[in-house]
Amino acid sequence: MARTPIGPLEYTRRTWMRLTLLATFVFLYAPIVTLVAFSFNDSRRNIVWRGFTTKYYEKALGNSDLIEAFVNSLTIALLSTVIATVLGALTALLLWRFRFPFKAGYEGAMALPIVIPEICMGVAMLAFFAKVGWPSGLPWPLSLSAIIIAHVSFSFPFVAVVVRARLAGFNQELAEAAQDLGASEWRVFWDVMVPFMRPGLVAGALLAFTLSLDDFVITFFTSGPDTVTFPVKVYSMVRFSVTPEVNAASTVLIVLTVVLTGIALWMQFRQEKKSS
């Protein structure tokens, strides 16, 4: 390929631009890459490479507290995603379909969980569950209920935003045609609206799932000694020391979220291809 001279607007071909880009990506990725690499390092000191090993993965797998926290996190993410997707979709439908008094105020209140600092939401949840005397010591899945409720509260407005963006492209004539052909309101909802909303629902659900899996601050304030989630467990481990075991467990979580995000992006891409 012949080297053409760099045009005045070809900023990306300038050396200093490329160096900036490179430096930024090194800054963004070096910590994560070293974290993953050293989860396979056969040395506790975690600084010099001493050969490949998977023993820290075995150790992490053998750590029953860590596994329990992981299972808790996945359970919370799964259940809160289901509830948040339903509530978020309903919110989106309500705001998309109806004109009603104080709508701007309603929308503002719905946006609050997105904008207020996590710490404020965390302490609000702590105060609320203490005030109402939320039962602790329930059998397993129910013991997670407080955390699940808190997660739904911060994630369903995000789902609503995603689904509403999808609904903005809906052709009202489709629903009217179905109604003209004698479909009931319910039928229109299930056979026309829901299939149309599906990509938005999937994207929103995946967003809710990763938000729930990622959350530390709000969970930190709602979890008790028996309901430790993965980030809360990692936090308590990190406070004491940096160990390859934590690296191994973190790597598993990174892979999980990257795969999920990849699926979400791929589905969105496929949908865009289909509609264009």
Place this chain on the structure above:
Amino acid sequence: MEDWRRGRSAFWLIGLGPTVWLVLFFLLPLTIVWLYSFAELRGVVDMEVTGTLSNYARALDPLYLEVFGKSLVFAGITTGVSLVVGFPVALAIVFATPRWRPVLLLLVILPFWTNLLIRTYALIAVLRVRGFANFTLEWFWEQSTTLLSLLGLGSYQLLGERFEPLELLYNNTAVIIGLVYVHLPFMVLPLYAALEKLDRSLIEAALDLGASQWRAFLTVVVPLSMPGIISGAILVFIPALGSFLTPDLLGGTDSQMIANVIERQFKSANDWPFGAALSFLLMYLTFAALALRAVFARNAGGL
């Protein structure tokens, strides 16, 4: 859009669930904290809502004003650094070839999908005294010393007798590095969105008329990407202001931010009324930042 009175049953059916949830599990908890901020402690855990303003008055104590000031400065520096770093990155992505653009964009977004706690933890491993940053510096030190002794300057020990690892962790700098690390994608994405819409012929026109690249950048590119700059600044400033994890894990004793003080009131000091007042003050600061953005947006729209 139809009026709610035309389909009352559908309106209630759709709206009831989310509304009840929002009121019961979000607005009510916030109200409880708001009420607590006007309460007085009675005994160790008992509180009585008396309508006192003493909790807010206590927040004006120089000790806590300093924490607020520090949080604002940290968030401000983070926003500034993110802007300076993020602008060339966004520019490079916009002017990249179409094949590379989505790849670069994905590379910016990807770390954002990794758990915040894990990213902060990864940063600890890089920055600590026996971490990779110091390891790399030590390597450079050794190479330079070898080079110097080859040049016959070894006996002067220009670079010191031995390598002194830098204290990169548990101080204010570490907190800023951590905050930039976490929030950079929030700056790059809105900048990218704004720059992508920019009409390139305007830059060409400026260059044709004899402006230097730098002048064209300052007088054409920056003003036209102002909406992106403002969005990015707000998106970085607000979460940075309320950060808990980064100062908690990377900061030293003197780099505590508001969120850390709030956490202490609720978790260890057991002074819930004061913690409640602080968390509402933090929320008001957040709203002020949002209002500022709305003002900017209106001004930009009016032009």
